[in-house]
Amino acid sequence: xxxxxxxxxxxxxxxxxxxxxxxxxxxxxxxxxxxxxxxxxxxxxxxxxxxxxxxxxxxxxxxxxxxxxxxxxxxxxxxxxxxxxxxxxxxxxxxxxxxxxxxxxxxxxxxxxxxxxxxxxxxxxxxxxxxxxxxxxxxxxxxxxxxxxxxxxx
Numbered sequence: 001x002x003x004x005x006x007x008x009x010x011x012x013x014x015x016x017x018x019x020x021x022x023x024x025x026x027x028x029x030x031x032x033x034x035x036x037x038x039x040x041x042x043x044x045x046x047x048x049x050x051x052x053x054x055x056x057x058x059x060x061x062x063x064x065x066x067x068x069x070x071x072x073x074x075x076x077x078x079x080x081x082x083x084x085x086x087x088x089x090x091x092x093x094x095x096x097x098x099x100x101x102x103x104x105x106x107x108x109x110x111x112x113x114x115x116x117x118x119x120x121x122x123x124x125x126x127x128x129x130x131x132x133x134x135x136x137x138x139x140x141x142x143x144x145x146x147x148x149x150x151x152x153x154x
């Protein structure tokens with residue numbers, strides 16, 4: 001079956017069964033490997049992408065749920081690490097092993113899209129579904145606050 005998607009602003013048609021997880025379509029059909037497989041049960045957040053601006057776990061989202069909608073992956077933030085979140089991530093030395101980072105960044109981007117000045121509790125709530133086995137949560141929070149400040153000033 002062919003499904004039409006808009007991925008990172010580009011119209012694409014993919015051949016996949018309607019219940020195929022969006023994660024596998026993004027990685028295997030479209031060759032975009034920034035979105036990671038973590039747990040496969042929507043519990044760790046490594047596979048987070050946006051559908052129409054909302055953060056979703058692509059490992060449990062069927063491709064049929066994304067048909068005709070705007071899908072954004074980590075590759076959509078910027079090609080050269082100039083998005084304010086990416087700049088802040090680097091500035092605050094957030095990544096260690098790095099595996100969860102694309103999901104962390106996508107959850108943070110969804111938060112800042114709707115909340116330009118998040119409180120600590122807003123950040124905690126938005127990021128609660130993202131697990132970092134390296135424990136860089138304080139640096140993640142600092143980077144989100146830093147990026148929010150930069151985005152407010154722009």
